[in-house]
Amino acid sequence: MASSSQTTKKPSKRKSEAGSLGHSDVQVIVEEASTSAGPAFVNFPSVRPSKNTPFTIYTRDVGSSSDLTKQHSIIAGETEDVEFFSTNRDHNLNTEGADCQYLPALYDPSTGQVHIHPSTPLYLLTHGVKRLRASVNAPLLDKQAHWKAQRNDLGETFGTRKAKTQIRAEERNKVDVGAMQGVKGHLMGSIPELAMNDGPILANESIPTPNVTTSDPSEVYPRDSLISSQEWSSIDVKSLQQADDDETRQKALPWRRKVGWIQGRIRYFNSLEDKTIRRTQLRYVFYLSTLCLLRENAAVLSKVPVAELSSKFPGVPSQLLDGIIKRFAEPKEKRYVITEKLHVKLLAWICVLYLHVGGFSVDTGRVAQDLKLDKAKVENMFKNLGCRVDMDTPAEREKKGITTAEASANRKAVLKAPVVFPKQKTRGPAKR
Template sequence: MSSQDTKKSKKRKSMAAEGKVGDVAIEIADSLGAGPAFVNFPTIKPNKKVPFTIYSRDSAPTTSDITKQRSLIAGETEDVEFFSTNRDRQVSGEGSDCQYLAAVYDPETNKLHVTNTPLYLLAHRVKRLRDLGPSGTASLDTQWKAKRNDLGEVFGTRKAKTQIKAEERNKVDVKAMSGVRADLISSIAAKEATDETPAPPEVIPVPNLTTSVVADVYPREAIVPDGEWSALNVTDIVKAKDDKERVACLPYRRSRWIENKLRVAIEGPPSVRKQNLRYLFYLSCLMSFFNFAHSLHRTSNADLPSKLQGIPPQVLQGLLTRFSEPDGKKYKVTERSRQKLLMWICVCYLAADGWTVDVGRVAKDLNMPPTKVGEFYKSLGCTVELPSPAEREKMGITLSQAQERRRATLKAPVKYPKTKRRGPAKH
């Protein structure tokens, strides 16, 4: 290569390093204001003579860079209008995941301007359909349905005619309902506010819904009335020497749970000993009444004291009043009163065990499935949970064994589960 060719090559490299190739200068700019822009017509492509204008959604843009603004491009012909759909909102849309560059040559300055350029996706709309409006469409739908119903009444089957008449009956007159609109809205709002806090079931003791003390959720007076409470004499239980003598003082003697709790109560603090023993005695009365319930309607009132031995007369009368229904000169336990009796029994288990109880042991005492007893405690506002990992380790049981050792725990303020509503019958 000659020395002259070497000089020309060095000169071209120097010009390229300065951003120039020949006589044209290349200038890279962040933005050129409101143009240029790329557009894409996925469906209909307009004539090249159709003018398009770019608009900004921002009333006071903080920058002149169109790529950083919410903008749209629009244009129209006599019959069709075109508008962009992807850059007039805050969220990232189609075309925002890639960058386009436009190169514009300015012959006056002999410069090639390279800048970032947004991409606009254009949709179209027929003007006549827009002018028709939703009311026109609704009117057409109404006319079509009316003609369809006329044909159905003349040529339709019996089932089709019945369906047409049902639709006519179920139509709502909007004008007639306008006068009661405010009342409907207020009643719906009131019903929704009521449904937010489910009411306690009617078959449980009357609870204190506002207290934050667990022991006060079900007051003693709501479980055992004062007159019956004073009739629960536990002096013989305190004087008994062993478990066998203590159990012999109870009306119901086949509960191992009550037997164990009697021992705990006797050895417990003297300040709560008498109260716990009375709860256990009353629970024994309930259990005796529950096991005799199936024979109650066959027993005369005069024979009840001998059949339910150990229950004080005042307590027996209270049990008959609350947990049975008069049946002539006798009493009977209905399904509702039996449900109420079971709820009282479950509450007494809770009260005698510090407001947390082993569901499996209660179910065994009642000879019922643990899942059923768990549902009773949920209705009382308890949470029914498995023992924690630390408790399982302490008891030395596995997770599968813990399924039978669920605990029901009462919490305050008490919250009740929502009533399950049965869906419409399937035909």
């Protein structure tokens, strides 16, 4: 126990250094605002870099006269594995920490002055691992792939035998895109370059070769694309010119079926004064009649030997007969057969000849009636040939005295030049 006579010691106060130097007052000096980079406060919430990591301040407002704390600025630095960057001052100064400011103050004991720097921004720093940079930008398809992998795992465990077989088949048919990267250059180099053509869509091989540059409808499908010169020269139309009545003219044609429209065109051509045009158009009529007879005999053509073909085509020259057989039929066991594809080709030739004989404007209903075909099929063929299939205008209907329903039932196929073919429709995969 301590003695009561012992005196209690009072703690001694430490004198300030400023007082000892003779300065009783402290002077506070606020420095002028700076527009350039200077001291800065940074806060590292998680990972703290080493002290020798360099940092740089960047600003969006280059050449601005505003205080650095009011500018759009960021601070960034990096090490070998990690990159640091601020997140609070790069989005219009309205994010977390943008309204908070710390001011550094430096006290000079020799002068008794405190210097405050107002242009000192505060940065909240975050970090990113460089190796994980690619995974941050991974496509959203990864989620779908992950979901599909989980679904396949469930199918392998609880699925039926059919479901398991389908899952294995999908795995076998899966293409490894990464493995193809190494051979991509070789594959691309082996593919020849094709010139891009932004012009009109060209015709297919089932129709005569058209002239897509001419502005004359009569030259869109020239004679050379329909028939060879030798076949054309073999056609004799003297009997058509010398016939006195429709019955005699009908017997002079290969196709003996009585067609009023064709008879009317023959009478019109015989009335022309120009002998060259008259002979040319009558040859077109004879060629049209020959192809219509071939189409009518298409079913029995495969049953007739080659030596007996001429009996099925009375009045047709041998050169013309050989030409149409080679053009519209295929040899099969010493006979000829017209396939479905060649049927389409034959119909295209017949429709083009109807255009030549009809002045490049034909009633589709008349053609369908002559050929005993569906009207929609005939109209579709004329469209594939580049024709416009429309009904008569109101003025034409009024002139003819027909109704709208009658005009719709008798649409016209008109060939314009330059010819424009319809775009091919592409059909997607069937929905299952």
